[in-house]
Amino acid sequence: MSISRRTLLFALGAAPTALFVRAAFAAYPDHPIRMVVPFAAGGNADIVGRIVAERMAAALGQPVVVDNRAGAGGSIGAEAVARAEADGYTLLVGSNGPLTVNPFVQAKLGYDPLKDFAPIALTSYVPHVIIVHPAVEAKTIAELVALSKRSPITIGTSGVGSATHLTLERFIAQTGAKLTHIPYKSGGALLPDVIAGNIQAAMTEFSTAWPLHRSGQGRVIAIAAAQRSQLAPDLPTMIESGVSDFTAQSYVGILAPAATAGAVVEQLQKAVASGLSAGPAVEKLHTLGAEIATPEQMTAAGFTAFIRADFERSREAAKLAGLTPQ
Helix, strand or coil: CCCCHHHHHHHHHHHHHHHHHHHHHHHCCCCCEEEEECCCCCCHHHHHHHHHHHHHHHHHCCCEEEEECCCHHHHHHHHHHHCCCCCCCEEEEEEHHHHHHHHHCCCCCCCCCCCCEEEEEEEEEEEEEEEECCCCCCCCHHHHHHHHHHCCEEEEECCCCCHHHHHHHHHHHHHCCCEEEEECCCHHHHHHHHHHCCCCEEEEEHHHHHHHHHHCCCEEEEECCCCCCCCCCCCCECCCCCCCCCCCEEEEEEEEECCCCHHHHHHHHHHHHHHCCCCHHHHHHHHCCCEECCCCCCCHHHHHHHHHHHHHHHHHHHHHHCCCCC
16 A cells, blocks of 8 residues: 555654654653642641652652642632643642532632542541540430430531531531530630530541540540541441441542643552552551541542532531521
8 A cells, every 4th residue: 555745744744743742741740840738837738738749759750849828718729729720730739628618608719629620639538526525424426415405515616617517517417416516716726625624525627636535635435437547446436326327527639720631630640649558658647647548539530529429518518507608
């Protein structure tokens, strides 16, 4: 079969372009990656983000620089990433606030969490727990619910519209407990009042409650996880305590702008997964009370499904709480 001169010239002309495209993908990344944490330094998302950034840098062979862009419950940093160039060099450390809580409490959100990001991988999550002051007689969920029906119990969360507030509303709806919500500005802010007995209980992250439980200044009565914590295997889950299918957590995952090439997302996902397969990073997260995401959750498809499921749980919880975007 003969090849025409025109066909041959076209093939020769296209070859450099094809080689250039392949080379461009093969070269990624060829300069530092910016990872936006949409909160101030020192919080859970920041700590996890820095651990993951270090492991990703080792896998990718380029620095992964953490950039704290706090404000509006995480929405400012999330919007900055949503609007960034989709070249794989700007990533988001995403969590409940900007992804699955703010859409139901902020009226003017500058991005769509379900459309404007390409989920890369869920990294880890910290289950929510109920911790009570030692003077509270209840030692189980059933006892707490029964006690609250005799006399309402005050319970703190990280604030109106926070992830822990939405978890509390789901818990109240499912158990019928008579709990009076006391909102604080953060999980850390409510700790002194739990210790002092100014509030009787708190719905908070396990990482926040664990030091109080361990020191005897508080008592965790159940953890909202699918299985018991490796850090505290004596603590029962909500499900074991009779609250059917009840799980809740503050999660952290990595995302890119929506139009990021699939090949780049795949390379980033592999870097996250390899960095959290074992070793010091995993041990550090466990000491913080975090659970490592499952292999399925640590994929683009798995993290996407996780976000959508949590989005719907938050939608229902916001209705229960009577929250409307402000």
